[in-house]
Amino acid sequence: MKNTIITISRQYGSAGRGIGHLVAEQLGLECYDSQIISKIAEESGFNADYVKQNSEMTAETGFFASLTGMDLYTYSNRDTIWILQSRIINELAEKGPCVIVGRCADYILRDKYDLLRVFIYADDEDRIRRITEEYHEADSYPEKHLIANDKRRAAYYDLYTDQKFGDYHYYDLCLSSSSLGIETCAHMIAEAYEKKTAE
């Protein structure tokens, strides 16, 4: 029997990562998130920050690359990271049922595993509060930081998958953590998983 894997795609700042960990805790499953970055860093020799910046988002390309489109037509470090990421995610999924946060796992594992594909989103206001107060990731212009990250994440999906980030067609359930709250989101996902695996 195929392992059932929960993949959590999420808007930047939507608490998708926290929800993923809560779901895993409730169901007694492993949750893979930053371990994937560490593994890629270890195997590629790139540092973890560089991997993080290039494993889910397009790079902030320089002026020359944006003019020539060079970034798209050469075999880049990001391509190397994508290949490693795909292999590592497949290895993790093989181990047993688990929760995987981000990293296009829904796309990478499609057709190979039984997936519960979740998309988590949130209001901009909550996302800005979270990236400044909780993640401490935003510079002095958090709105700009948010928009740039959204664009880079969507562009990454466009580049490496044939899916559209946030389009309901590619998910089994899409939940707003702003409207429902983190605990309710986690509880709903766990419920959907239990229902799915009981069949």
Add this chain to the structure above:
Amino acid sequence: MKNTIITISRQYGSAGRGIGHLVAEQLGLECYDSQIISKIAEESGFNADYVKQNSEMTAETGFFASLTGMDLYTYSNRDTIWILQSRIINELAEKGPCVIVGRCADYILRDKYDLLRVFIYADDEDRIRRITEEYHEADSYPEKHLIANDKRRAAYYDLYTDQKFGDYHYYDLCLSSSSLGIETCAHMIAEAYEKKTAE
């Protein structure tokens, strides 16, 4: 205190209507669906089928209207239906907490009520099976019928609201009835409602 209203937007053939009725039953609420059509028919003098065809979808415009764009620039029967529909939906929401299926209730009631905005979707395969075997609405080309209906529903949203049909930004939760099943969808919505109203 404002009434909390559950609005269920749904893809054609996704069982959104059935889910709405199940949710209402579980929560002991009224569920408004075809009654809205009857009320509009009663007040406008149009027959119920005509109202149904023009209260949620753009018309199948003729060649002349499509050439001149006349359909968009004249005050149409559909405009009359929209105005009546808005008034009737507001009156129903005023009565007390309830479930309203379709008819852009999420847009009509925005900012006036506390809403739980749900979007239900399903795989094309399930939708085709449902519209042929359960609704008996499709002609001999169900795929064509489905595509035409999807387009007309999306065009209606474009015309009368500033929302994009099926875009997660406008919903609190989006559920695939194909992946989760009708009962689980209903249960999740009821859970979200109970959580929301308990706050």
